[in-house]
Amino acid sequence: MIQGSRTNADPRRRLRLGVAAVLLPLGILLALQWRALVKLEETSAASHRMSLRVFAKGVLKEGESFYAEKAEALAAGAASSAAGDGKLGETFRAIDGTGIKRFFAVHFDTRGRGAVALYDTDGRRLDAAASSPEARAVQFASAPWRLAARERQTAERRVIVEQHDSDNRVVLVPVIDADTRVVGVVGFLLDTAFAREVFVPQLIEEHLAEVPEPLRSNMSITVRDRAGRVVTGALEEPALGEEISPPLRFAFTDWTLEVGNRSATPEQWAEWSFALNLVLTLLTTAALLGALVWALRSAARATKLSQMKTEFVSNVSHELRTPLSSIRVFGEFLRLGRVVDPEKVREYGAAIEAESARLTRLVDDILDFSKLEAAGARYRMEPVDLRDVVGETLRAFEPRLAREGFSLDVRGTDADLPPVLADPAALAQALTNLLENAVKYGGDAKSIGVDLGASADRVTVAVSDRGPGIDAIEHERIFENFYRVSTGLVHDAQGSGLGLAIVKHIVEAHRGRVSVESEPGHGATFRIELPIHA
Ligand code: ADP
Numbered sequence: 067m068i069q070g071s072r073t074n075a076d077p078r079r080r081l082r083l084g085v086a087a088v089l090l091p092l093g094i095l096l097a098l099q100w101r102a103l104v105k106l107e108e109t110s111a112a113s114h115r116m117s118l119r120v121f122a123k124g125v126l127k128e129g130e131s132f133y134a135e136k137a138e139a140l141a142a143g144a145a146s147s148a149a150g151d152g153k154l155g156e157t158f159r160a161i162d163g164t165g166i167k168r169f170f171a172v173h174f175d176t177r178g179r180g181a182v183a184l185y186d187t188d189g190r191r192l193d194a195a196a197s198s199p200e201a202r203a204v205q206f207a208s209a210p211w212r213l214a215a216r217e218r219q220t221a222e223r224r225v226i227v228e229q230h231d232s233d234n235r236v237v238l239v240p241v242i243d244a245d246t247r248v249v250g251v252v253g254f255l256l257d258t259a260f261a262r263e264v265f266v267p268q269l270i271e272e273h274l275a276e277v278p279e280p281l282r283s284n285m286s287i288t289v290r291d292r293a294g295r296v297v298t299g300a301l302e303e304p305a306l307g308e309e310i311s312p313p314l315r316f317a318f319t320d321w322t323l324e325v326g327n328r329s330a331t332p333e334q335w336a337e338w339s340f341a342l343n344l345v346l347t348l349l350t351t352a353a354l355l356g357a358l359v360w361a362l363r364s365a366a367r368a369t370k371l372s373q374m375k376t377e378f379v380s381n382v383s384h385e386l387r388t389p390l391s392s393i394r395v396f397g398e399f400l401r402l403g404r405v406v407d408p409e410k411v412r413e414y415g416a417a418i419e420a421e422s423a424r425l426t427r428l429v430d431d432i433l434d435f436s437k438l439e440a441a442g443a444r445y446r447m448e449p450v451d452l453r454d455v456v457g458e459t460l461r462a463f464e465p466r467l468a469r470e471g472f473s474l475d476v477r478g479t480d481a482d483l484p485p486v487l488a489d490p491a492a493l494a495q496a497l498t499n500l501l502e503n504a505v506k507y508g509g510d511a512k513s514i515g516v517d518l519g520a521s522a523d524r525v526t527v528a529v530s531d532r533g534p535g536i537d538a539i540e541h542e543r544i545f546e547n548f549y550r551v552s553t554g555l556v557h558d559a560q561g562s563g564l565g566l567a568i569v570k571h572i573v574e575a576h577r578g579r580v581s582v583e584s585e586p587g588h589g590a591t592f593r594i595e596l597p598i599h600a
């Protein structure tokens with residue numbers, strides 16, 4: 067008979083060893099990973115912020131050089147144009163006019179007087195009233211130079227930006243003669259609408275393209291004027307986190323560039339990515355451990371199964387040999403004519419019949435089991451009244467009970483039972499296996515009870531005997547394939563260890579469950595519960 071408990075020890079030890087062998091390096095790796103993540107969290111917020119700074123710097127620098135270059139070109143041209151008004155148009159035309167609204171020039175006489183002359187970007191002179199906002203802005207900006215001309219002061223040529231009137235920002239270069247005395251000014255008025263609507267947005271767009279994702283989509287960029295009004299950009303929701311707001315340089319110096327975050331501050335971002343990385347690491351670890359446990363378990367299970375099968379083969383061979391040799395001996399007696407007494411002949415015949423019945427049962431068990439194992443039996447489910455199945459099974463089983471001298475007590479067949487969805491033949495087989503066990507292990511009391519009943523959602527049938535019963539530690543294992551109890555409680559009944567495994571297989575295929583209640587010395591009750599068919 068199979069000794070079930072020893073077969074398990076080895077795989078379990080291997081499981082523990084395997085887990086330990088993986089856990090140790092895994093723990094070290096996790097610790098290293100943790101440290102790396104903490105470091106990464108610290109540096110990533112800083113590098114995030116740094117990226118914002120690099121972006122802002124790039125925008126400011128390019129914004130500055132765009133206007134400064136025009137001013138430089140003008141300053142260079144101003145020297146040569148000082149001679150005459152005719153050349154001014156040419157000087158202005160030579161400068162790229164994007165971003166410029168008007169060019170202008172003022173010649174001062176010795177008393178510092180002189181009218182403002184305005185030019186378009188093609189260098190054509192315009193008629194402009196002295197009171198126009200543009201002319202007034204130029205006058206305002208050139209006032210100190212007018213004074214310098216009157217005083218006949220010398221000056222250096224340099225670029226001055228006057229942004230008193232924010233719609234008419236003036237870039238101005240003093241014109242000096244050979245004696246470095248101020249004789250006039252030239253310059254241009256900036257195109258504010260162009261800066262606001264075209265230039266700055268374009269600048270931002272271009273530099274944004276260099277910011278790596280996902281930083282880029284999390285960035286919020288706003289340009290504001292001195293009064294805090296939005297010039298361009300800005301989200302509906304205020305940007306999060308610390309903002310970097312350096313003012314623009316050279317021109318539009320009252321505008322500030324604010325670089326913020328849409329949904330998370332750099333610190334939050336770093337925290338999230340830390341958490342995400344941690345979760346991913348833990349999930350990977352869990353998956354790894356799960357896979358390990360699963361692999362070791364299935365290895366253990368496979369080993370156990372093959373062990374059981376080997377034992378089963380020797381067990382079955384033994385079980386087969388006994389009835390076969392009895393049949394051979396009885397058959398030989400009959401063939402040799404040694405037995406003539408008709409009573410004896412009948413007795414031998416009956417013995418041969420009983421032994422072959424035993425063989426048939428054994429072979430049937432094995433066949434049933436391999437069918438269940440191989441394909442997972444196909445069941446033909448139909449609404450069934452459990453009383454019918456029990457009734458038919460008992461009718462077929464009664465001769466056996468009578469022969470073995472068992473009394474049968476059936477209860478619960480009077481009341482109506484709700485139907486269950488079942489394969490009647492399969493259920494009958496499960497029931498037969500339980501009845502056979504009740505006979506095999508029923509002991510000397512030779513009394514079997516069959517009880518039918520129903521609860522709110524289940525129908526039950528229980529088969530009980532008054533045999534030696536089953537030890538509690540065996541209650542689960544007896545349903546395992548090939549498992550047989552080998553203690554002294556049960557006499558040497560023959561079997562394959564498959565009867566209850568088959569019952570369990572069938573009942574579970576019916577979405578039901580089978581259980582045992584037993585106390586050594588007080589018999590055993592096997593109960594099948596099946597869900598009611600709605
Ligand atoms: P088999 O009867 O072929 O050994 P089973 O799977 O039917 O295999 O039963 C497994 C074991 O459970 C049996 O070996 C027996 O020890 C125990 N067993 C089953 N039914 C009873 C019962 N009614 N009373 C006591 N022991 C039982």
